Amino acid sequence: MTQCLFCRIIKKEIPGRIVYEDETALAFEDINPQTPVHILVVPKKHIDSLSHLTKTDKDLIGSLFLIVNSLAKARNLAQSGFRTVINTGPGGGQTVYHLHVHLMGGRQMTWPPG
Ligand code: 5GP
Ligand code: ZN
Numbered sequence: 001m002t003q004c005l006f007c008r009i010i011k012k013e014i015p016g017r018i019v020y021e022d023e024t025a026l027a028f029e030d031i032n033p034q035t036p037v038h039i040l041v042v043p044k045k046h047i048d049s050l051s052h053l054t055k056t057d058k059d060l061i062g063s064l065f066l067i068v069n070s071l072a073k074a075r076n077l078a079q080s081g082f083r084t085v086i087n088t089g090p091g092g093g094q095t096v097y098h099l100h101v102h103l104m105g106g107r108q109m110t111w112p113p114g
Contacts, residue, residue, distance in 0.1 A: 006042050006098035024060060025067055027103075036106025037075045037082070041067050047099040050088045068103050077105040085113075 002008060009016035010026050019039060020027035030038040041064050047053060053061060065084075072078050082105030087094040 002046075004046055004098050005096055006040075006100065007046050010042070010044050020067060020071060022067075024063055027067055027071060030102070035083075035104040035109075037077060037104065039071055039075075039103040041071070041101040041103060043099060048097045049094060049099055050086050052099070064101050068101055071103055072105065075105065077103075080105065081109075082106075083109045 002011070002013075005014075008014045009018075009028060016026075017029035018026060019029060020041075024045070025041060025043055027039050027041045030040050043057075043060050043064060045057075045060065047057065068084055069078075072082050082103060085102040085104065086092075086100070087102075
């Protein structure tokens with residue numbers, strides 16, 4: 001059994017509030033939302049982080065952002081705006097080492113982030 005939390009959600013070994021799924025990606029609600037809309041978009045293929053991307057992942061990474069685009073529209077965030085975040089490595093605040101894009105919105109975001 002895999003130890004990766006998000007691989008386990010992808011394999012439905014543990015529950016996730018899934019909002020989108022296709023052959024290569026899954027999107028689900030963050031368990032500890034920081035914004036009214038807080039969705040994680042992940043590739044089904046395990047990739048540790050953005051630092052571990054290779055050229056073979058070029059289409060995959062593009063697909064993740066197209067999913068973000070359509071989810072933002074579906075949640076009525078496209079007009080107001082939203083934030084996408086990819087935390088990478090310890091210094092970037094990454095806590096789950098399976099590449100994921102945070103889609104966050106539904107309130108005014110501020111800058112700089114913490
Ligand atoms: P990171 O800090 O790695 O960028 O983001 C990891 C995210 O995963 C956090 O926002 C955290 O709330 C979320 N998370 C951690 N464990 C679970 C879980 O079991 N289920 C879901 N849906 N989200 C999780
Ligand atoms: Zn994984």
